Amino acid sequence: MMNLSCDVLVAGGGVAGIASAVSAARKGAHTVLVEKNCFPGGTAVNCMHRYICGLYSSCPALPCGTLNGGIADEICEEIVKLAPGTKPVRMGKVHLFPFVTGDFTNVLRALCEKQEGLEFFYETRIDSVKSERGNIRRAFAKGPNGELQISPRAVIDCSGDGAIIRMSGASYYLSPPEERQLAGFCFKIEGIKDPGDMAPVSVPYYISQAAIEKKIPCYLKYTKFYHGNTEGEGYCLMSLLPGENTEKTDEARKNAVKIHDILKRTISSFRNSEISGMSSVIAERDGLRMKGEYTLTEEDVLSGRKFHDGVIKSAWPVELWDIKKGPIYRYLEPGTCYEIPLRCLKSNSIRNLYCAGRCISASRRALGSTRVMGTCISTGEQAGLAAVKELRVP
Ligand SMILES: Cc1cc2nc3c(=O)[nH]c(=O)nc-3n(C[C@H](O)[C@H](O)[C@H](O)COP(=O)(O)OP(=O)(O)OC[C@H]3O[C@@H](n4cnc5c(N)ncnc54)[C@H](O)[C@@H]3O)c2cc1C
Structure with missing residues (x-):
């Protein structure tokens, strides 16, 4: 068994995981990213997405910039280098950023490879974690070279389905199948x-x-x-x-x-x-979500609520793929956006556990807005920054 210690362990190399790991490593944290697939990008790549949603404001005019900048902007800039002329397109009431899967995977892979202080393990799955006195102390994974025991100081669950949240005994929300999308x-x-x-x-x-x-x-x-x-x-x-x-x-x-x-x-x-x-697997729109220090609601989203610790902006509608009625969209007022507080990325029960992407602390309906790629990238970036910042607090 290989033993490894790190500052930040990121579980899952979807868009949220890549952004988390890169932002943590950029702040000087020794970061380990573990992904069970042999490619980065998670659901976006597996399900052959063609547009990044959630990057722009709800203004009808062509956007001149993204709401959050940062790694989301860097990804778009790299896509444009590979496919010159790519620009946001309007579809109905929203703007989207188009991409092709091959370019997208290459951009994510390159972002990780050039990042100092970041170790990426592909084809490696975290199977269990050990929590002690309210902290995750160890994670146990299996990969092509055998078993891996990781001792992290902080963990960011970017597994999409809240794998680490569940394994660690942290509190979570899980809607019954009939209420899910x-x-x-x-x-x-x-x-x-x-x-x-x-x-x-x-x-x-x-x-x-x-x-x-x-x-x-x-x-x-x-x-x-x-x-x-x-x-x-x-x-x-x-x-x-x-x-x-x-x-x-x-x-x-x-x-x-x-x-x-x-x-x-x-x-x-x-x-x-x-x-x-x-697709190689069926992609879920929602699933297990962490219970954080705050839980974002649909009302927060639709009223464009701001928070003292708001770290991510979004204007994506509440998009619910209802089992009986199909897709239903509820839009914010044009020109408005809401914020996601940092507290939605921090577990309320396990001290060194954060999450980003699809499993943040949001109600089932609020997740209908926050789950899109643009917002997942930004929650990832902010979770990475927060995890490193708190490691430095004595
Ligand atoms: C059908 C469908 C269509 C969509 N269309 C769009 C769209 O057009 N545009 C858009 O912006 N959004 C779209 N979305 C939403 C978007 O794809 C996802 O919500 C977003 O990509 C989630 O990113 P993530 O990083 O949080 O999770 P994921 O992309 O799910 O990544 C999680 C990663 O964690 C890995 N993992 C899981 N468990 C473990 C473990 N135990 N050990 C190691 N690795 C693990 C997985 O292999 C995966 O790579 C769509 C979603 C669905 C389901």
Whole structure:
């Protein structure tokens, strides 16, 4: 077994984890980042996202800067270097920053590799932690080179599903499956011929018809379609029931093939198309959230509330993918934004535990706004800074 001591241990190398680890290491903390996949980016990469949401204010005009700057800005600047001309696009009432998965992964990988003081362990999963007198003292992980025992001074849970929060015995929130948001599974299609602007409307229409006719499960009716960046490329984002989904990836793959067959039969431009990629796992929109020193509410979000310890700004709507009604959006007043207090990133029960990204201390409905990538990057950055700052307090 390999033994390792560090100042800050970051669990999970999704967007929040990368930002946490980089910001902690930049402040001089010896930082260890452990990621169970062989790539960085987590859900955003696995689910083939194409836009970073949550970066901008809710003004209708084209944004001239992001709300939080910092690492989120650096990531966007690096994406522009790889894909010159990339700029925010408006979709409905919001602005998004587009990217392609390959570039995004390269940017995240490079950000970590060039960061002094940061050790990254891929394909390594934290399986348990040992807490003593209200602090996490050790984490036990397994990777390609065997077992790893890490003794951290502070831990940031960026696992998306609150793995460390649960293992450490920290208090948390977990909504019952029927109240949780629809999960997602994405597949990529190539060889679509002249799909036209209406494909994002016609694809969901034919899929929902098939669901009504019971040819596919009912929950698939909220499946969406997005055009890709190159000719003939498109992405179907299937909506699935939330919950114990680790065993259901094969079923999702089979449903992806069924959906594609329906599209080939019903829409002429899809006739000769093929599936060229699929998510490796089903992605949950929400799950376990830490109980922090403060819990952000939907009212805080929609009223644009500010806090004395507000460290992150966001104007993303409360976007809830309801099991029965599909996506529902509740917007902030144009031009306003709310703040996330630092207390949402600090456990109320384990002293050296912080969290960032999808498992911050927020109500189920507030998480509908905070869970998007732009906000996750900024919560990650702030959790990294806070963890290091508090290590220095005697
Ligand atoms: C279907 C769907 C569509 C979405 N679309 C968009 C979109 O278009 N734009 C947008 O901005 N947001 C979108 N989101 C939201 C966004 O993808 C996520 O909320 C965000 O990426 C979460 O980032 P994270 O770093 O908190 O968690 P994750 O990306 O989930 O990363 C967590 C990481 O931790 C690792 N991990 C977990 N447990 C362990 C462990 N025990 N040991 C080691 N590693 C571990 C995982 O492998 C993973 O890499 C979408 C979400 C879903 C589900």
